[in-house]
Amino acid sequence: MSGKAWKYGDNVDTDLLAPGAYMKGPVEELAKHCLEAIDLEFAPNVQPGDVIVAGRNFGIGSSREQAAEVLVLLGVKAVIAKSFGGIFYRNAFNLGLLALVADAGADIQAGHELDLDPASGTITNTTTGAQIAAEPVPEHLRRIVAAGGLVPYLEQKLEKHS
Amino acid sequence: MxxxxxxxxxxxxxxxxxxxxxxxxxxxxxxxxxxxxxxxxxxxxxxxxxxxxxxxxxxxxxxxxxxxxxxxxxxxxxxxxxxxxxxxxxxxxxxxxxxxxxxxxxxxxxxxxxxxxxxxxxxxxxxxxxxxxxxxxxxxxxxxxxxxxxxxxxxxxxxxxxxxxxxxxxxxxxxxxxxxxxxxxxxxxxxxxxxxxxxxxxxxxxxxxxxxxxxxxxxxxxxxxxxxxxxxxxxxxxAGANPDEGTAFAGDEDAxxxxxxxxDASALGPQIAAPDSPANSGPVEDADDAPVDQCYIGACTGAKLEDLHMAAEVLGGRKVASGTRLLLAPASTRVTAAAAADGTLAKLTEAGAILMPSGCGACAGYGAGVLAEGETCMASTARNFKGRMGARSSKVYLGSPYTVAATAVLGRVADPRPFLAENKS
CATH class of the missing domain: 3.30.499.10 (Aconitase, domain 3)
Incomplete structure (x- = not known):
């Protein structure tokens, strides 16, 4: 799993990720405005497989799970942050977005290529060769991400049993 | 245990x-x-x-x-x-x-x-x-x-x-x-x-x-x-319910x-959060006296009946400054009714408050009352994240309903205490 890093600071909030003005419309439209209040380049240019690297308390604020959903729609594979807002963290996995807890800011610059191993909790900066330790992600959460979120995961499980 | x-x-x-x-x-x-x-x-x-x-x-x-x-x-x-x-x-x-x-x-x-x-x-x-x-x-x-x-x-x-x-x-x-x-x-x-x-x-x-x-x-x-x-x-x-149907637990002192x-609450004066975070707060004395385009008394945080009472204490007999608008969205229809019954609503609207429907509205940029590029608001809401109340370059300060009301009167970020002192004299 590899991708290019987009780097942001502390307290990236849900209003930045999913601006209220677009909340009543289709989530595909909302995604076009993701992070625009702090970075107009992000939504038009982010590529499938890219990764967000941020500081403390990523996803603080609203419970709107579109904050995680828009990142999934834009192709973001993971968010690496020093810590996460509690509601966002649960929403991320429920929507199929990998959330990795790591203090990676010093070792990753914007545009660096990253390789992620959530099982062991290893982030490899393939641009610099640096290795950064993240908290390993438990197997059941990795399965939810692999299925594309909690609902598809439950569906798969129910199908297997039927 | x-x-x-x-x-x-x-x-x-x-x-x-x-x-x-x-x-x-x-x-x-x-x-x-x-x-x-x-x-x-x-x-x-x-x-x-x-x-x-x-x-x-x-x-x-x-x-x-x-x-x-x-x-x-x-x-x-x-x-x-x-x-x-x-x-x-x-x-x-x-x-x-x-x-x-x-x-x-x-x-x-x-x-x-x-x-x-x-x-x-x-x-x-x-x-x-x-x-x-x-x-x-x-x-x-x-x-x-x-x-x-x-x-x-x-x-x-x-x-x-x-x-x-x-x-x-x-x-x-x-x-x-x-x-x-x-x-x-x-x-x-x-x-x-x-x-x-x-x-x-x-x-x-x-x-x-x-x-x-x-x-x-x-x-x-x-x-x-x-x-x-x-x-x-x-x-x-x-509220029409029976509290005894619940269980009033208390934490153990040795938990x-x-x-x-x-x-210490006795030493606490009015606080103001500068843009763009509630954590950006400090005493009103340390805040800049930025001019504001809009004041907003609204949201789950700051538009309950008692919040309206606080605002009315400052706004009663005074006027919203020209060049500033005060939007008032009571937190519920019952709050609006109670404020109408006890005279609070009249004090606020006579001062120039613009009465809005009860809802989340402008607080989260969802409804009426959002800000244009470059505008500044003082709000009784809970969050002032960048762009939350409207355009990306808009700015929101947070304060108590007293502080929002005082700011509306002066048209710039203001301390409510001089108005309250004036009321007494």
Missing amino acids: SMTLAEKIIAKAAGQESVRAGEIVTCNVDLAMIHDSGGPRRVKPVLERLGVKVWDAKKVVVISDHFVPAVDQQSAAILKLTRDWVKDQEIEGFYDQQGICHVVLPERGHLKPGMFVVGGDSHSPTGGAFGCYMFGVGATDMAGVLVTGETWIRVPETIRIDWSGTLPRGSSAKDMMLKLCATLGMDGGDYQAVEYTGSTIAGLSMTERMTMSNMAAELGAQAGLIAADGTTADYIRV AYRMVHKF
Whole structure:
């Protein structure tokens, strides 16, 4: 799993990720405005497989799970942050977005290529060769991400049993 | 075994004698609350995919407050979908445009002490003011609750915040919370439970306690608890419910608390949060006297009846400055009615306040009252994140209703105390 890093600071909030003005419309439209209040380049240019690297308390604020959903729609594979807002963290996995807890800011610059191993909790900066330790992600959460979120995961499980 | 207030409520919901912080338990949900934004339009597809209805229609409350009243076909369609779904699910607890969910829920007698309540909104900790364990989740987690009547929770540690002393004139619960945001930071709550204790809290009204619990969200806490007492019971009775149907738990003094913070309310003056974070707070004396285009008294945090009373104390007999507009969106239709009955509304509208519908509205940039590029607002709301109330370059300051009112009179960020002193003389 590899991708290019987009780097942001502390307290990236849900209003930045999913601006209220677009909340009543289709989530595909909302995604076009993701992070625009702090970075107009992000939504038009982010590529499938890219990764967000941020500081403390990523996803603080609203419970709107579109904050995680828009990142999934834009192709973001993971968010690496020093810590996460509690509601966002649960929403991320429920929507199929990998959330990795790591203090990676010093070792990753914007545009660096990253390789992620959530099982062991290893982030490899393939641009610099640096290795950064993240908290390993438990197997059941990795399965939810692999299925594309909690609902598809439950569906798969129910199908297997039927 | 000694337990915190949070542990006692969670143990009851989990059907266990006791629980310990750190343990993951599955709890029976006493009540689930959802609104028009994160509710039916998000959970209906999930329930349909799974081919089920809500687990217990009597334990679900639906409140349309985000896209109200409809301003275009998108918001009209969301509100209609909400109405249709409520009917289809045979849910009786439905409040259509009657106010903001966190205020309407207790106002209509749905909260009793000791309940384990899940809300589909991040300001759900407000319910903690009633001695309930109430917390916010996203729509997928909520769909799980609606299907099973259960949810899992990691039993939180409790961070106790003890306030002693009497608030000086012109200070309020909002100032206490801005002080806490500045001191502890927006992750100071660390997704644990905050419990407010002490003589100041005991002396606060229910609506002021709700402001304390509401803004536990801004501390990054999962819940913001206050043990139920006589004040709680009185409020619930007025709301038409029986407080004795609940269980008024209290935390044990020798329970394991992660930490105990102590604050002195008697020394606390008005606080102002500068853009773009509630943690950017400090005493009004240190704030710049920035000119403001708009003042906003609204939201679950700052437009309850007592908030309107505070604003009226400053605005009564005065006028909103020219070049500044004051928008007033009472938190519920009952608040509007009560403020009309006791004369508060007239004081505010005579001063120049523009009366708006009850709803989340401008606070989150959803409805009427949003800001243009470069505009500045002083608001009684909970959050001033960049661009939240409108254009990306707009700026929001936060303060108590006293402070918002004083700012409206002067047209720039202002200290309410000189006005209150003037009233006395």
